[in-house]
Amino acid sequence: MEISKTITIGAKTNHPLTIKRFGYGTMRLTGNFVWGEPKNRPEAIKILQTAISKGIYFLDTADFYGQDVTNILIAEALHPYHEELLICTKVGACRGADKSWRTFDKPENLRASIENNLRTLKLERLPLVHLRVMPHSATPFEEALQAMFEMQKEGKILHVGLSNVSEEELRTALTMGNIASVENAFGYGQRTSFVSQNQEYRGLQEVMDLCMEYEIPMIPFWSLQNASAAASTDKISVIAEKYQATPAQINLAWLLHLNDLILPIPGTSKLKHFEENIQAFDISLSQEDIDFLA
Numbered sequence: 120m121e122i123s124k125t126i127t128i129g130a131k132t133n134h135p136l137t138i139k140r141f142g143y144g145t146m147r148l149t150g151n152f153v154w155g156e157p158k159n160r161p162e163a164i165k166i167l168q169t170a171i172s173k174g175i176y177f178l179d180t181a182d183f184y185g186q187d188v189t190n191i192l193i194a195e196a197l198h199p200y201h202e203e204l205l206i207c208t209k210v211g212a213c214r215g216a217d218k219s220w221r222t223f224d225k226p227e228n229l230r231a232s233i234e235n236n237l238r239t240l241k242l243e244r245l246p247l248v249h250l251r252v253m254p255h256s257a258t259p260f261e262e263a264l265q266a267m268f269e270m271q272k273e274g275k276i277l278h279v280g281l282s283n284v285s286e287e288e289l290r291t292a293l294t295m296g297n298i299a300s301v302e303n304a305f306g307y308g309q310r311t312s313f314v315s316q317n318q319e320y321r322g323l324q325e326v327m328d329l330c331m332e333y334e335i336p337m338i339p340f341w342s343l344q345n346a347s348a349a350a351s352t353d354k355i356s357v358i359a360e361k362y363q364a365t366p367a368q369i370n371l372a373w374l375l376h377l378n379d380l381i382l383p384i385p386g387t388s389k390l391k392h393f394e395e396n397i398q399a400f401d402i403s404l405s406q407e408d409i410d411f412l413a
Contacts, residue, residue, distance in 0.1 A: 120376055120403060120404055120405055120406050120408075120409065121403075122140075122375050122376055122379065122403075123140060123379035124139065124140055125137050125138065125139060125140055126138060126139075126140040126336055126379070126380065126382050127336075128205065128246075128247055128278055128299050128300055128336055129247075129277070129278045129297070129299045130334070131297060131334075132278070132297055132299070134277055134278070136205050136246065136247075136277075136278070138176045138177050138203065138205050139174050139175060139176060139177070139400075140375065140379075140381075140382055140383075140400075141175055141177070141375075141382070141383060141397060141399075141400045142175060142176075142177030142178065142179060142207075142338070142382055142383065142384040143166070143167075143170045143175055143177070143178055143179070143384060143385070143386065143393070144179040144340060144384040144385065144386035145167075145178060145179060145180045145184065145189040145192070145193065145386060146179075146180075146181075146184050146189065146386050147386040147387055147388045148163045148166070148167075148184075148185075148188070148189050148192055148386075148388055149184050149185030149188045149189060150185060150188075152218050153184055153185060153214075154185055154186070154214070154218050155185055155186070155188065156185070156188060157185075157188070157192070157388060158388070159388070160192075162388070162389070162390055163192055163196075163388065164192065164195065164196045165390055166387075166388075166390050166393050167192060167193060167196035167197055168196050168197070169390065169393065169394070170393070171197060171201055171204065173397055175397065176201065176203045176204045176205055177205050177207065177382065177384065178193060178204070178205070178206050178207065179207045179208075179209075179302070179338065179340070179384045179386075180193060180206060180207070180208050180209075180240075181208055181209040181210075181212075181251075182208065182210075182232055182235050182236050182239060183209075183212050183213050183214050183220075183223075186214060187235070187239050190208070190236060190239035190240050191239055193206065193240060194239065194240055194241045198241050205246045205247060206240060206242070206245070206246055206247075207246065207247040207248070207249065207280075207300075207302075207338070208236045208240070208245060208247075208248055208249070209248070209249045209250075209251045209282055209302070210223070210224075210228075210229050210232035210233060210236070210248060210249075210250060210251065210267075211223060211224040211228075211229065211232075211250050211251035211252065211253060211263065211282075212224075212251045212253055213228075213232075220253075222253040222256045222257070222258070224250070224251075224253060224256055224258045224263045225258050225263075226262065226263070226265075226266035226269075229250075229263060229266050229267065229270070230266070230270065233245065233248065233270055233275050233276065234275075236248075237275065244274055244275060244276065244277055245275065245276050245277065246277050246278065247276075247277065247278045247279075247280055247299060247300065248267065248276045248278070248279060248280065249280040249281055249282035249300070249301075249302050250263060250264055250267050250279070250280070250281050250282065251282045251283055252281060252282065252283050252284045252285070252288060253283070254283075260288050260291065260292075261291065261295065264279075264281075264292055264295055264296075265295065267279045268295065268296045271296075278297075278299035278300070279296065279297070279298065279299060280298060280299045280300040280301060280302065280338075281298060281300075281301050281302070282301070282302040282303065282340075283302075283303060283304070284301060284303065284326060285325075285326065286325040286326050286329055289301065289326055289329055289330075290329070293333065298335055299335075299336070300335060300336040300337070300338055300382075301326060301330050301335055301336070301337050301338065302337075302338040302339075302340055303323060303326050303327070303337070303339065303340070304323055304339065304340055304341045305323050305324075305327055305337065305339035305340075305341075305374075306339060306341065306343065306370060306374070307355060307370045307373050307374070307412070308355075308370075309323065309341065310323050310324045310327075311323060311324065330380065331378055331380060334380060335380065336380050336381075336382055337378075337380055337381050337382070338381075338382045338383075338384055339374060339381060339383060339384070340384065343367050343370055343371070343385055354411060354412050355369050355370060355373075355412070357411070358404070358408055358411065358412060361408075362402055364398075364399075364402060365395060367385070367392075367395070367396060367399075368395060368396070368398060368399040368402060369399075369402070370399075371383050371385060371396060371399035371400075372399045372402040372404055373404070373409075373412055375399065375400065376404050376409055383399075
């Protein structure tokens with residue numbers, strides 16, 4: 120079964136960005152609890168450099184990953200950047216000194232985060248920024264998103280997207296401006312709302328369906344949350360054995376075949392696992408496989 124090999128961010132704008140349909144999420148390059156320096160800094164640098172050498176030009180980061188750690192690693196490993204590299208960052212959250220996840224989405228907070236991302240990534244304009252929606256925030260969603268669009272007009276952001284958004288919030292956003300992409304939790308074994316580490320992840324399948332309806336690229340995070348050998352379903356295991364692949368690879372291949380608007384960004388801190396993950400891009404599932412996994 121043929122899949123689209125590329126995806127375009129901002130396809131309906133004057134500045135479309137077309138890249139290979141596979142990315143890398145940098146969150147796991149940090150220390151424990153997404154905090155502090157990586158356990159193996161040289162390996163973290165090598166993963167980022169290998170990504171570029173393999174044609175992986177989409178990197179997902181945030182300044183609240185390890186308190187600027189992933190941004191600094193990206194700049195150290197890759198600056199000056201490859202002309203096709205698309206760095207996607209997130210704003211709307213921050214970390215407390217106790218390593219807690221906190222809302223940071225007042226307009227002035229968002230502006231401070233944008234300026235910090237520009238500085239640490241050594242960029243004059245951020246190619247793609249997702250507004251991380253934190254449930255139960257005191258800041259109205261429309262107010263936070265409008266602040267993002269204002270900074271886009273100022274030239275600090277090229278494309279605006281959303282992360283951890285509900286169906287209702289996405290519908291509201293579409294009335295306010297162009298939404299270039301959505302980054303929500305989604306995977307083969309993970310298509311309903313759930314709570315993890317006191318954070319709520321909402322509307323997984325509903326938001327996916329809405330993105331497909333409006334032709335908005337979906338960037339699923341935590342797509343391998345249920346992909347370990349112990350947690351994977353029997354069906355995934357059957358297909359993995361058929362292709363002599365890992366359950367993680369079949370989970371990723373399933374995402375690639377599900378819809379051409381999906382851009383997987385599996386993360387890992389191990390170079391070996393990174394190289395295994397990107398091999399999923401070359402697994403061609405049959406229609407019979409897809410039907411079996413349904």
